[in-house]
Amino acid sequence: MAGHDHTQPPSDTALRVKALESLLLEKGLVEADTLDAIVQLYEHNIGPRNGAKVVARAWSDPEYKTRLLADASPAIAELGFSGVQGEDMVVVENTPEVHNLLVCTLCSCYPWPVLGLPPVWYKAAPYRARAVSEPRAVLAEFGVNISDNIEVRVWDSTAELRYMVLPQRPDGTENLPEDDLAALVSRDSMIGVALVEGP
Amino acid sequence: MNGIHDLGGMHGMGPVDAETDEPIFHTDWERRLFAVMMATFASGIFNVDEFRHSVERMAPAEYLSTSYYEHWLHSLESVLVEKGHIERSELEAAWSNAPSAAGGGA
Numbered sequence: 213m214a215g216h217d218h219t220q221p222p223s224d225t226a227l228r229v230k231a232l233e234s235l236l237l238e239k240g241l242v243e244a245d246t247l248d249a250i251v252q253l254y255e256h257n258i259g260p261r262n263g264a265k266v267v268a269r270a271w272s273d274p275e276y277k278t279r280l281l282a283d284a285s286p287a288i289a290e291l292g293f294s295g296v297q298g299e300d301m302v303v304v305e306n307t308p309e310v311h312n313l314l315v316c317t318l319c320s321c322y323p324w325p326v327l328g329l330p331p332v333w334y335k336a337a338p339y340r341a342r343a344v345s346e347p348r349a350v351l352a353e354f355g356v357n358i359s360d361n362i363e364v365r366v367w368d369s370t371a372e373l374r375y376m377v378l379p380q381r382p383d384g385t386e387n388l389p390e391d392d393l394a395a396l397v398s399r400d401s402m403i404g405v406a407l408v409e410g411p
Numbered sequence: 412m413n414g415i416h417d418l419g420g421m422h423g424m425g426p427v428d429a430e431t432d433e434p435i436f437h438t439d440w441e442r443r444l445f446a447v448m449m450a451t452f453a454s455g456i457f458n459v460d461e462f463r464h465s466v467e468r469m470a471p472a473e474y475l476s477t478s479y480y481e482h483w484l485h486s487l488e489s490v491l492v493e494k495g496h497i498e499r500s501e502l503e504a505a506w507s508n509a510p511s512a513a514g515g516g517a
Contacts, residue, residue, distance in 0.1 A: 219503045221488075226440040229484060231505035233447050235497060241454070247446035254445065255435050296449075317419030319463060320479060329445075332437075333429045335479040341421040353427055368419065371459055405429075 259328035260399035262293045263376055266303075266326055267402065268394035271381045281305060284376070288326060298325035298374055302367075305378040306404075310363045312377045313351065313404035315343035321369035323376050327399060334403065344368065354405040377402050382410035415471035441480045448487050457490045465489045 222228050236242045266288055270277040280287040284301035288294065301323055304312040316322065317340050322330040333339050342350050347364045351357070358364055367375040379401040385393060388411070400406035418424070436442040452462065465486035466474075474482065491497045 219506070222506050225481060225484065226438065227509045228488075228506060229440040229444045229447075231502070231509040232484070232488060233443055234509065235501055235505040236447060236451065236491075239497065241456070241491075241496060242447055242450040246450045247443070250446040250449045251442055254449075255442075259435075296453075315419075318416055319466070329435055331430070331433050332479065333427050336428070337418055337421070337475060338424040339427045340418040341424040342427070343419075345420040350427060354429065371463065 254329060258324060260326070260397075260402065261394070262291075262328075263323070263326035263399070263402045264394040264397035265291055265390075266293070266376070267378060267397045268390045270303075270378055271385075271393055272390045277378075280378070293325040295325050297321070298323045300373050301326070301376060302373060303376050303378050304365065304367060306380045308362075308380070310365055311351075311358050311404065312375075313343060313347050313364060313366045314369060314375045314377060315340060315366060316369040317341075317344055318368075319371070321371055321374060323369075323374035326376055327402060331399075351405060354400065356405060356407060377404040379406075379408045382408050384410040414467050415469075415474045416467045444480055444484055444487070448483055451487070451491070451496075456496055457494060461490055461494075462486050465493075 233242070233247075237244060266280065269291065270280050276287065276290075279290075280303050284303040285294070285299065287303075288298070288301055306312055314322075316334075320330055320335040322334065339350065344366050347366050348358055351364070369375055379397065381393075382396065385396070388396075392411070396408050396411060398406050398408070401408045436445065448462075451457070452459070463486075466482045468489075469477075469482065469485055473485075477485070488502060492499050492502065
């Protein structure tokens with residue numbers, strides 16, 4: 213089918229991806245080993261356990277917390293976490309007066325080095341549309357009911373600037389070591405759609 | 412630019428559908444596409460703004476009816492063709508040559 217009109221892409225998305233990958237391998241624009249290494253990295257090495265370690269350190273070490281809230285990227289890099297989609301980080305702290313919530317209304321911006329790849333709901337239209345206009349209703353759908361006297365702050369991420377929530381440390385954890393604290397911290401609590409519960 | 416991607420505050424999108432124990436990738440093609448995108452991005456042949464702009468130029472109805480990684484596929488094909496790294500005809504030939512798992516249907 214020559215001429216001006218393009219062939220429509222096949223409806224089989226898996227076929228279309230396979231075709232693109234094969235073409236790029238054939239042209240030497242990507243290498244198979246590199247592709248496998250990328251998958252390994254994002255499926256096994258980068259994820260919300262990294263962010264949980266940052267939170268646990270901040271809860272345990274007041275000086276670290278001060279550095280983290282003042283300039284998050286270098287403080288996070290102290291724990292070995294840095295790289296693409298996390299170059300410029302801001303950490304926002306939940307307190308008895310303020311609850312923070314993250315969104316990317318335009319796209320899917322998310323702090324990969326500390327939280328890994330974002331869940332589907334974070335990238336889908338309902339969350340992106342509603343987190344900014346009715347954050348308390350969205351939080352309630354996640355089972356988080358924020359009383360009216362607590363301020364809700366919504367942070368809209370961009371391609372350049374990524375946020376992470378520092379959740380409140382739960383009561384009864386004063387004597388827990390850092391590793392045990394990290395185990396309490398969920399991905400959702402660092403997005404702001406969950407609270408951290410005590411052990 | 413006030414395109415369809417500018418979703419903040421838009422009405423009628425329904426409830427947030429959060430999946431429990433969500434896998435990092437839902438299908439093998441998502442996994443492969445992620446790797447291909449990251450590898451081509453890392454090699455510097457396009458930047459993140461070019462990639463996002465290509466997503467943002469999708470037809471609005473198509474944007475809303477397709478998934479995140481389908482947006483990526485659309486954008487990656489477009490940006491590689493537009494920047495001259497692959498020819499559209501090469502892509503079409505690759506579609507014809509790729510083995511179809513389900514006879515081309517979805």
